Amino acid sequence: MKFTTAFKAVATAGVMALLMSTAASAVTLQLHNGGDPGTLDPHKASGDWENRVIGDYIEGLLTESPSAEAIPGQAESWDISEDGTVYTFHLRDGIAWSDGTPVTAGDFVFAFQRLFDPKTAADYAYLQFPIKNAEKINSGTIAELNELGVKAIDDKTLEITLEASTPFFLEALTHYTAYPVPKHLVEKVGDDWTKVENIIGNGPYLIKEWLPGSYVRSEKNADYYDASNVKIDEVFYHVLEDQAAALNRYRAGEFDILTDFPSDQYQWLQDNMPGQAHVTPFLGIYYYVLNQEEGEVLSDVRIREALSTTVVRDVIGPDILGTGELPAYGWVPPGTSNYVENAYHPAWADTPYEERVEKAKALMTEAGYGPDKPLTLQLRYNTNDNHQRIAVALAAMWEPLGVKIELFNAETAVHYDALRAGDFQVGRAGWLLDYNDPSNTLDLLKDGVDQAGTINWGNNYGRYSNDEFNALMVQASTELDLVKRGELLAAAEKIAMDEFAAIPIYWYVSKDVVSPKISGFEANPKNIFRTRWLSKSE
């Protein structure tokens, strides 16, 4: 054998061996994560694309099962006082931050204090407001952080006291706002603790790289308490907001999971990649807000009723969007926990459409409008093909009523700025539940809060206001009996919907595409799938 031939053979074998060993030693998940994470700090995050990354590198007292149910995380067990207001958590043995420092109850106390400290400016601190004095500290009414209802009994025991019994509190603890942060590191480097050169975690993965606009990369944490069951060694969370391009890259085999896809490609996916697209009911509502401020034309309930009852919701999911979103007539998504069994369903939803249109025309005439005196309304939506399609469809549905719609689209920041300022008549909005409880959507219709002489309506863009509704919401917030609480909330929902406080359009669905190589993916109403439960075959 010539020397060159022998050399080529050895080199080829070497390269092959190297490739095989690399393939055998590292299982990499290529996850299309959508938007660019704005932060890796759990107290500053606000999007599901941030949650996917953060929930892989930090774990709270509780975490999510493969089906996104609350299960023990850093806490091994907990006790709840009889009145449901005091929770005592017992931390696992041997849990540590990735720099080797033990995770203690003190880290949780520090994290909750940081979350509510107004200086942190945490967007979602309000999700943990059931904790005693949390809201007062966050609003600056109480300056002393130690008055928060979160105490370390010892390094392994944490006690959380609530304002009142809160049925969804354990579920709320799975949210990233309840995650611990490494006290020793934050005290040393401040907000820079999430820079890649500093960052540490206590979850199944460790952040290794963050290239804004392209990807975040993490690697398996060998010191995680359940590391032996974690099958994926490395995760790329890819940034790519162009859904068509993301689907192309999935088809090219560059992504293992897509967390969204163009609705109009659903049929193609079903035909060409059967079983890979998962369209699942998602806890969220797509709706239109109607400006009901005094003096506005839509403060007239007759016009609101005419508009709402003539929306043909059945065609929107299957025909306009193509992904089969279910029509929404109520305000609380189906499948929401701690609620009544029978969802709100108005009688008018079952009457023939022609009858609904006739009644709506009569209501419009009563209100002083009709073909001779058309009502012109401006409809605002944020720039997006689907929002535009729905807006155009609704404008057509309202035309027989003598309602002329002027469409006005704007980018997201401008759109929501206008909604909050009340500078709109009809506006597109949506809400994905932060925790699985009916109060999370019903709170959207609560009264505004008087602040320094002006009313802050928060997310109640339509300025819907009903004393009876508000009273029921307050009553429900202190009701310990879950069945009674559900009934109170259902009564509140009925009041708001019977008054057409807004126009629910459809219930959201999550849209994932999962490669057959991936096992352990379970579609669920929260659309949370943690990497630790996934595995990948070659």
Added chain:
Amino acid sequence: MLAYAFRRVLSAIPIALIAVTACFFILRLAPGGPFDGERALPPTVLANLRAHYNLDQPLIVQYFLYVWRLLQGDLGPSMVIDGFNVSELIAIGFPFTLTMALSAFVIATIVGMIAGMVAAAYQNKWPDYVLVLGVMIGVLIPNFLMAALLQLWFGVYLKWVPAGGWVSGSWVHLVLPVTVLAWPHAGRISRLMRGSMIETLGTNYVRTARAKGLGERLVLMRHAIKPALLPVVSYLGPGLSYLLTGSLAVEQVFGLPGIGKYFVTAALNRDYGVVLGTTILYMFIILALNLLVDLVYAWLDPRVRYR
């Protein structure tokens, strides 16, 4: 030439200041802000965020604070990407955009010039027609569509190159983005080169060179290329500026961490610091390239004098 360059640099300072001022105020007067999202922030949170970024100060105070920091070389923090300041984002995105743009620029210039010369030499013959067709495809198809088509053909169907993404140091990930960027520029350069070359080949001195018995190749290389390059050179500066600033669609489709993507995302999110920082960067690039082109132009054509 040095004095001329120095004068040009000095004259750029007021232009830069006007541009920064205009950009600052236009951006602040636009509706919406960096903290306006789908969900309303609690008032205390919003107030703290605004105070943290000095947004609670009168606009004119904010302006002078910004200019003061700018003079010290501080572009400020990103208000949307937590933990990154504007300089860091530019440090990540700009080398990437520069690599992509320069690669596309070199390829487009070489391919465009050769194609233009060949087309001129074979005017109204089949190589000319083929090249014109290739050029038209590159110029007429918008780059986001071209990006999607190439991604589908070469990434998805043929799997010759990655359909997107970026791995540090991996040139193969740049093949499709650079092709998409280079193609229309190669097209424009070849059209300029072809037209200019045809015109030059019809001039008296070229006819004289031919009459002296020089071969066609020598005529082309020795006498026609340099004068024919003038319109091409005029285009190269703006062309490179466009490549540096106009790669947004390509960066979006291929998921690349370039500066164009940061700019547009920041503009949509009202991330004031990033928009201003990238605008200032773009402005300096454009001013520098214009100056460079003027200098090269003068070198190519001695009739041009510095004033």
